[in-house]
Amino acid sequence: MESFESRLTCQQVQERLDEFLDHELPYDMSLEVEVHCEQCVACQEELSMAQHARGALKKMPMLSCPDSVTEAALSQVKKEQRREQLRWRWPAIWKTAVCSSVVAALFVVALRLPGFFGEHTQAATERDAQIVAEQIADAIGESAEVLAMVVHVTSRDINVANSPRIDVVADNKTLMDSLERSIQKLSEENL
Amino acid sequence: MFQMDINAEFNELANLHRDRVFTFSCYWLQNREDAEDVTQEILVRMWRCRNAVPADRMGVWLMRVTRNACIDLARRRKTRQHLNSGTEPDTAFAITPDPAPIASDALQSEETVSCVKNIVAQLDEPQKSIVLLRDVHDMSYAEIASVLSLTLDQVRVYLHRGRQKVRKCLQERVSHGEL
Numbered sequence: 001m002e003s004f005e006s007r008l009t010c011q012q013v014q015e016r017l018d019e020f021l022d023h024e025l026p027y028d029m030s031l032e033v034e035v036h037c038e039q040c041v042a043c044q045e046e047l048s049m050a051q052h053a054r055g056a057l058k059k060m061p062m063l064s065c066p067d068s069v070t071e072a073a074l075s076q077v078k079k080e081q082r083r084e085q086l087r088w089r090w091p092a093i094w095k096t097a098v099c100s101s102v103v104a105a106l107f108v109v110a111l112r113l114p115g116f117f118g119e120h121t122q123a124a125t126e127r128d129a130q131i132v133a134e135q136i137a138d139a140i141g142e143s144a145e146v147l148a149m150v151v152h153v154t155s156r157d158i159n160v161a162n163s164p165r166i167d168v169v170a171d172n173k174t175l176m177d178s179l180e181r182s183i184q185k186l187s188e189e190n191l
Numbered sequence: 192m193f194q195m196d197i198n199a200e201f202n203e204l205a206n207l208h209r210d211r212v213f214t215f216s217c218y219w220l221q222n223r224e225d226a227e228d229v230t231q232e233i234l235v236r237m238w239r240c241r242n243a244v245p246a247d248r249m250g251v252w253l254m255r256v257t258r259n260a261c262i263d264l265a266r267r268r269k270t271r272q273h274l275n276s277g278t279e280p281d282t283a284f285a286i287t288p289d290p291a292p293i294a295s296d297a298l299q300s301e302e303t304v305s306c307v308k309n310i311v312a313q314l315d316e317p318q319k320s321i322v323l324l325r326d327v328h329d330m331s332y333a334e335i336a337s338v339l340s341l342t343l344d345q346v347r348v349y350l351h352r353g354r355q356k357v358r359k360c361l362q363e364r365v366s367h368g369e370l
Contacts, residue, residue, distance in 0.1 A: 010197060018350055019351075020349075024347075049358055050354065053358040054326065056307045056361065057322065057327075057354070057357060058326050058327075060304060060308060060326065060327050061305060062214045063210065063212050063213055063218075064213070065209040066228075068227075069213065069227050070202065070234065072231050073230075074197075074198065074205070076235050077235055077238045078197065081197070101284050110271075130247060149207070
């Protein structure tokens with residue numbers, strides 16, 4: 001130690017005094033600062049002042065957090081967790097509510113429709129029969145007079161077929177027989 | 192059962208860190224009520240992030256978010272003051288160019304410690320945070336660098352400057368007979 005010569009300038013030493021006091025300097029550098037301060041009065045004074053100031057800073061105590069703060073934080077955490085749980089439950093609640101509302105609304109709308117309890121079936125089949133009749137009339141090349149009878153027959157029998165599609169009507173033997181009879185009868189009358 | 196679990200778990204976690212958070216914010220903000228608000232906010236955030244932050248990084252993470260919360264609060268407070276007074280708040284930090292030497296016994300008194308608290312509270316950022324983290328919280332330079340996202344060299348320089356200001360302010364007060 002006695003033969004050790006510090007190569008640092010006073011400014012370099014004074015810049016490193018805090019690190020020296022905090023034991024954050026590498027060993028060699030720490031030794032250089034120590035030796036320099038032993039030999040230099042100005043740096044020794046600086047070191048002494050730095051030590052005193054650091055001592056005062058180190059005397060600032062750790063403070064104790066009041067329990068009320070922890071309690072308030074815990075209460076907030078619990079509130080947030082309850083909100084979070086509700087947030088996860090809401091989608092199921094919402095889905096049920098929305099589905100129920102839609103079903104209820106559809107039911108109300110359906111109730112208000114004319115012929116909800118049967119009349120509309122007749123109206124629908126009349127329309128369907130018209131379509132089928134036109135298609136049949138086109139297919140068999142009959143006149144418009146025949147069409148009227150066809151409409152009448154199909155509107156009655158379409159309930160059996162339950163479809164406005166001609167291929168379904170054609171597959172229905174009862175309906176086709178009925179159609180043929182109607183056309184034949186009409187033809188005889190015309191003759 | 193669930194309530195008991197949450198109480199125990201929260202208190203265990205809070206007890207580990209609450210004093211550090213409270214101390215930092217108290218010294219940083221120089222206002223106990225504000226420090227309590229910040230601590231409460233940080234404890235709630237700590238709970239929210241408890242699974243995302245590794246246990247060994249929790250201390251560093253907490254100090255970072257605490258500092259950020261203090262800065263935010265101070266900014267809001269500054270704006271409030273500015274709006275109330277209609278003038279810019281005075282943030283100047285007076286340093287005597289040629290200070291007198293400090294008497295050792297004066298520095299050790301309670302009065303000096305109280306004075307140091309005030310001086311530290313008036314330091315600029317990041318010097319204030321660095322001085323607090325080093326001298327009150329005993330964090331290493333590497334940990335401080337991690338908290339503040341600075342390099343080790345920056346921490347060394349800022350700490351040196353911060354302590355130098357504290358030293359000079361103390362010398363100034365001693366020379367004015369305030370200590």
